[in-house]
Amino acid sequence: MIRRVSPLYVRMAVYIGAAIVGFVLLALASLALIASRQLENYLLAREGSLGRDAAQVLSGGGRDALREWMADPRTIPDGVVLYILDAEGRDLAGKELPASYRRFVERFVLAAVREEQSNFSPIRLAPLLVAEDGTRYAFLLLPQRIAPWGNAATLIALLAAALIVIAVVAAIIARALGKPIRELQLTVRTLAKGDVAARAPTAVTGRGDELGALARDVDAMAERIERLLASRQQLMRDMSHELRSPLARLQAALALTERKQPLPEIEHARIATELERMNQAIGDVLRFTRLEAEPIRAKHLLRIDELLQTLVEDERDEAGHRDVRLVLIAAADLTVVGDPALLRSGFENVLRNAIRHAPPGSPVEVSAAPRQSAEDPATDTVEVRIEDRGPGVPSEMLERIFEPYTRLAPAGDDSTGTGLGLAIARRVFAAHGGHIHAEPATPCGLQVRITLPRAC
Ligand SMILES: Nc1ncnc2c1ncn2[C@@H]1O[C@H](COP(=O)(O)OP(=O)(O)OP(=O)(O)O)[C@@H](O)[C@H]1O
Numbered sequence: 001m002i003r004r005v006s007p008l009y010v011r012m013a014v015y016i017g018a019a020i021v022g023f024v025l026l027a028l029a030s031l032a033l034i035a036s037r038q039l040e041n042y043l044l045a046r047e048g049s050l051g052r053d054a055a056q057v058l059s060g061g062g063r064d065a066l067r068e069w070m071a072d073p074r075t076i077p078d079g080v081v082l083y084i085l086d087a088e089g090r091d092l093a094g095k096e097l098p099a100s101y102r103r104f105v106e107r108f109v110l111a112a113v114r115e116e117q118s119n120f121s122p123i124r125l126a127p128l129l130v131a132e133d134g135t136r137y138a139f140l141l142l143p144q145r146i147a148p149w150g151n152a153a154t155l156i157a158l159l160a161a162a163l164i165v166i167a168v169v170a171a172i173i174a175r176a177l178g179k180p181i182r183e184l185q186l187t188v189r190t191l192a193k194g195d196v197a198a199r200a201p202t203a204v205t206g207r208g209d210e211l212g213a214l215a216r217d218v219d220a221m222a223e224r225i226e227r228l229l230a231s232r233q234q235l236m237r238d239m240s241h242e243l244r245s246p247l248a249r250l251q252a253a254l255a256l257t258e259r260k261q262p263l264p265e266i267e268h269a270r271i272a273t274e275l276e277r278m279n280q281a282i283g284d285v286l287r288f289t290r291l292e293a294e295p296i297r298a299k300h301l302l303r304i305d306e307l308l309q310t311l312v313e314d315e316r317d318e319a320g321h322r323d324v325r326l327v328l329i330a331a332a333d334l335t336v337v338g339d340p341a342l343l344r345s346g347f348e349n350v351l352r353n354a355i356r357h358a359p360p361g362s363p364v365e366v367s368a369a370p371r372q373s374a375e376d377p378a379t380d381t382v383e384v385r386i387e388d389r390g391p392g393v394p395s396e397m398l399e400r401i402f403e404p405y406t407r408l409a410p411a412g413d414d415s416t417g418t419g420l421g422l423a424i425a426r427r428v429f430a431a432h433g434g435h436i437h438a439e440p441a442t443p444c445g446l447q448v449r450i451t452l453p454r455a456c
């Protein structure tokens with residue numbers, strides 16, 4: 001079986017290959033630069049008048065004067081070494097020729113020194129100095145060192161070349177791999193937040209490598225989740241519809257039976273309450289599923305203080321039964337746009353929860369104030385706070401209570417809730433472009449904050 005070469009492997013191999021080629025080219029260029037710098041002094045000295053000066057000293061003071069002249073540190077410029085060699089290859093100053101030059105000097109320089117006068121005078125590698133007595137010397141000027149290896153400049157140049165290549169190739173790799181990974185991460189995070197319609201960008205899914213395959217898998221997974229959620233919702237909606245009619249018939253049958261043959265009051269009340277609970281639960285499920293599927297249609301300009309005022313008045317009886325004081329502090333000029341019935345149902349559930357959990361004799365505070373949006377300071381929002389002094393909610397449950405059917409220990413005598421109230425409220429406020437969250441109140445209890453965009 002032929003195993004397909006991994007596209008990511010090929011890509012990485014190309015990057016590494018490019019890095020090596022880049023490094024070699026840069027290193028060669030910097031070494032050539034260093035060598036040419038080293039050669040510069042040598043070439044300058046060659047083009048100068050050093051040879052002529054030596055010839056003059058030799059003719060003026062002979063061999064000894066020439067030896068002194070070349071021993072003077074001021075004579076020889078930096079970066080070059082001067083050898084004045086006799087026919088045997090001995091330097092006047094007694095310096096040893098580097099071993100690497102010896103063969104070369106023997107063949108091409110000393111041969112010319114030893115050569116008798118003839119009518120053939122080829123261009124010499126080293127000028128000849130001729131003393132008064134006819135002794136001939138080779139004037140051999142060598143660069144002190146053309147050796148890029150092993151010096152500090154080379155080390156720094158190679159390090160710099162390596163760093164430049166690493167930086168450039170790393171940036172290319174980060175762009176080529178980091179960008180799709182970030183885009184994929186964004187998609188996964190959006191999915192995790194609950195937006196199941198999120199998909200990876202086509203630039204990532206269209207890639208032929210493993211990242212592209214991963215993006216396509218994520219998309220396939222998201223599609224499946226979306227379909228599952230849609231079918232779950234459809235099932236909940238259909239079931240609730242199907243249950244409604246038999247329930248209505250059951251209620252009617254109970255009334256009919258009651259007329260023909262009255263049941264003991266307690267039995268009748270129990271059956272009626274249970275039927276009403278079922279009705280309520282089915283209604284909640286329908287409302288919850290409908291809120292997700294349909295956008296809000298009714299849009300009215302509403303004064304928040306008026307809405308809260310009516311709500312508080314309507315709940316006063318219930319609060320009175322439980323010996324709970326309702327306190328409302330709402331600024332007068334706060335308006336929002338939305339569906340009055342839906343918004344009321346959202347606030348009502350939060351307020352009813354607070355009343356239900358508040359201990360007797362304690363207050364439940366409802367307040368509304370203008371706020372600047374934390375995410376976008378240019379947006380004005382209305383913040384409604386509903387706060388009680390009850391047992392509160394453990395911190396790990398503060399988010400979870402907004403999930404459907406999450407209920408903590410039933411509050412006091414009341415265990416009638418379906419656990420959908422806050423989930424519905426969250427959808428109601430989200431559908432109005434707002435947000436709801438809960439946090440612990442001080443010194444105790446729960447504080448629920450609702451923000452809605454303020455109408456201008
Ligand atoms: N003010 C509060 N103090 C303490 N716990 C609370 C408070 N509000 C809500 N909770 C907890 O959060 C859970 C979920 O609340 P939610 O309103 O969604 O459902 P419910 O009130 O139980 O039923 P429903 O509102 O559907 O009739 C509640 O069961 C309760 O345990």
Ligand SMILES: [Mg+2]
Pocket residue numbers: 349350352353417421422
């Ligand atoms: Mg509730």
